[in-house]
């Protein structure tokens with residue numbers, strides 16, 4: 001797409017706010033070379049590592065005083081995993097520049113990924129600042145885990161280029177990004193972002209409307225809600241919950257999603273037989289529980305349970321173990337190309 005305005009759908013639609021595209025007209029998503037990451041914690045740092053491994057020049061800004069050291073530590077820790085996956089030609093941690101100001105980070109960016117704390121007012125103000133500082137026409141994506149873009153884009157001068165690009169931790173290994181715009185996002189910006197992420201090696205799900213919780217997170221949150229209830233009621237320990245997934249459905253989910261997995265539960269009759277057979281008995285579990293009360297007792301039980309499950313392993317040990325495991329799964333399920341690159 002060279003001219004986002006040309007591809008905007010029906011101009012009478014309330015969603016077809018004009019995207020003030022200029023730079024992006026001359027930067028098709030596949031040709032982007034310079035990416036800015038704003039907010040460089042767990043997710044922003046993970047994005048930085050991903051974009052560096054894919055051969056982009058990356059600028060990053062984070063207001064924390066120790067952010068630059070933390071970010072370089074995160075990239076160094078991820079680099080062995082990324083090297084084993086296969087780096088793009090010329091990829092190097094040296095292509096990261098940590099800037100003193102937000103304005104410096106985005107001044108020459110062809111794409112911006114925002115990964116600041118999940119606080120609505122902070123996101124609103126930051127996206128407004130980013131919009132003011134970023135060259136016109138450059139798409140700005142938020143990593144938000146759940147805020148609708150409509151609620152975050154209220155004060156930006158050009159909301160039409162603001163999209164959600166929701167990643168999964170760690171963004172340098174988990175392929176999925178969920179992409180969606182808000183009421184005032186130009187659909188062409190959403191389409192541009194989806195193409196950009198694909199060019200950057202991600203698997204993209206694009207939503208045409210603001211699905212509450214997006215798609216994968218909504219599914220995870222349902223599972224998480226049930227898990228918290230079981231811990232709160234003393235029905236299962238944190239360890240039981242984790243084991244129930246890693247030794248059970250989790251093994252299948254890396255290969256086949258929950259729908260096809262359950263279609264196989266119907267034998268040769270597939271999903272139709274599965275629904276006929278189990279549908280009536282599933283009514284009760286589908287409507288069983290409201291949101292759990294995250295009181296002090298439950299909070300402490302979950303934190304203590306995770307400490308116990310870690311069994312002396314540090315967070316860095318667990319990150320290395322997770323990264324190795326995810327790479328093994330990507331390899332085993334054929335998601336790595338011949339040169340070792342993630343497909």
Ligand SMILES: NC(=O)C1=CN([C@@H]2O[C@H](COP(=O)(O)OP(=O)(O)OC[C@H]3O[C@@H](n4cnc5c(N)ncnc54)[C@H](O)[C@@H]3O)[C@@H](O)[C@H]2O)C=CC1
Pocket residue numbers: 038039040041042043044061062063064067114115116117118122126143144145146166167168169
């Ligand atoms: N942690 C996770 O598993 C996931 C988080 N996300 C989303 O990513 C975003 C970031 O979350 P995390 O990386 O987990 O948080 P984090 O707490 O690890 O990192 C946030 C970073 O933002 C910086 N920051 C604070 N104020 C800022 C500002 N005004 N402008 C720019 N940066 C600022 C902090 O110094 C910190 O380094 C959130 O929107 C979150 O919902 C998305 C997917 C997964």
Ligand SMILES: C[N+](C)(C)CC(=O)CC(=O)[O-]
Pocket residue numbers: 144145167168169217220
């Ligand atoms: C816990 N979380 C809601 C921040 C998780 C995500 O948003 C995605 C992930 O990494 O699972």
